[in-house]
Amino acid sequence: MSEPLLSVRDLKTQFFTEDGTVRAVDGISFDVHEGEIVGLVGESGAGKSVATSSILRLVDSPGEIVGGEIEFKGETIFGLEADDDGELRPRDEMLTENEMRKRIRGREIAIIFQDPMESLNPVFTVGGQLREFIEINRDLDPDEAKEEAIDMLREVGIPAPESRYDEYPHQFSGGMRQRVLIAMALACQPDLIIADEPTTALDVTVEGEILEMVTELQEKYDTSFIWVTHDMSVVAEICDRVNVMYLGEIIEQAEVDDLFYDTKHPYTSALLDSMPRPDRTVDELRPIEGVMPEAIDPPAGCRFHSRCPEAREVCREVHPEPRDLSEEGEPRHAAACVKHDAFDVGYDESPPIDTRAGGGFSAGLTETGGEAE
């Protein structure tokens, strides 16, 4: 396969709070290639949004990227090296804050946020905001940028874009505002768009329309996407490849069909079981037991063992890194679960553990529902 557009290696982002260090993103690696839509899936609090803001180096204080590497089109967005005294410092080729702002944010990597109601500034016109970002990121003069903005509004299906250009965000519905945000991202002509749960706050019919539109526009502009979501049905609809996150780690990584039909991690199975699927008829949906533990003090061993129906004693002790479990010649399919023979840590001989008692959570909440629903 060709060089990836974006390559994230062992990324670690932590929040230094008064209660301790929150390891929100704890060593994730994934690639995004040109023209593909890569899913980043997980429950609320899995670290998906922190991972995406790390890619733009926009982690809010007290958060900080503490390790790993982010390469984008041969440029180093983040990378540390040890100096003579063994202290870590940014590598020389790492882009400065100024370069990030001028060359990467918006221009190369654009973002679409989750909440379309809050993301637009209430006191400026929709068109004005669009035009400003286009001007900055495409070096156009105001008139050209305005023309571009109107074209893009039309492209994302906003009726009468010339007159709506001068309207304010509160005059737009939620779905329309999300279209505006998508137009904003596309109009800057980036190579990569990060969509951070863009349809979560919308109702299902609007969500469907937007997904369809994004799929079309993605093909037309050949932009790569990182699509962050907790919704497996959204993943099924638009993603090419998927990364499943749990408590700051990627626990399964596969092409979308492999993930759905040859699921290798019990957490992914649990996520899939908790949502309705057209290809399976079940009497009732099975929510995942318990709630996700705090990232401030993650469980030892496999982080999912406290809620995992297949957990055994060994899972308390061994912390698995994702390994490629695919057959020769097949696309990569990695999972971080010791039940697979490739790990060879004695899973089969290990006694099972009762996760319901052991986990300490019996609330039985449906956690896949996540935020904003």
Added chain:
Amino acid sequence: MSLLRYTLRRFAQAIPVLIGIVTITFFLANQIPGDPVEIMLGPTPAQEQVEAIRARYGLDRPIHVRYFTYLSGVATGNLGFSIYYDRPVLEMIMLRLPVTLLLMLSAFAFAVATAIPLGVISAKRRNEPADHVSRVVSLIGVSTPSFWIGLVLIIVFAFYLGWFPARGLVLPWTDPADVRGAATQFEVLRQSAHHLFLPMIALGTLQMAQITRIERSSMVDSLQGEYVKLARAYGVPESTIVRKHAFQVAQLPVITIIGLGLSTALGGAVLTETVFEIQGMGRLIITAINNQDYELIMGTTLVFGIVYVVGVIVTDITYSYLDPRVTYGED
């Protein structure tokens, strides 16, 4: 489009409020024990003299008749006659109002000009030394009465240092011939600024402190807004984010506080004028009350009411101009 109609409607709505002010003041002033005539003529006046004066000012008529006479007078712009000054009330007010307005305007100008940068810097450098300093200053500012600040300023800057005059005020538009030591209009202006400086700070400090606090918390909020994150993610320079994206949203509560500050500043003006011996509306209202000068009490109160109502209306109009979500209440 309907901004003009909205403005007119708001002013029309203010009329009942002003009638209310006139009514309450009228009856309150007339309830004060005693009589202006007694104060005028001393403790043992001749009976026929009292009656002559009472008749001259219409005080011998029943109270409801006087009320309606006064009300119709106000409607035609006649605020009555000051017994104490022996001049029409309106004339006295026109003489004194510019002084108070000048004082208030400069106090608010000082407050806004210092508070907004202070609040913005404070919010931008939240929990850093600059923020702590500005928060302590504004806390002291809101908790110190303006007359006390005035006295301290007089003691330090007028008495010990002698940098500024301690009393009086020169209006900037006074004829140079009437001002001692001023040959040109420019020198009058300079003297005016010189006189105005201490009272301006005395009156403006409270406003400054309040505006700083609101500006800070409002900017802190808006700097955490999703739209600010979005602007950052699209490479907008931080200075533009602070000056434009976050700033404009953050001004909405600030405008409200400035509008509300008008009422406290009117009260503060009375005290400040007393401390600095400035012949403004504040001193006029005090003289009026002390001498039971009914029509002067009512006239000055009404003018204060008008200033306040106009301030609130201007605030609302500014608000709807700045925030596109505010409609003019018409479909």
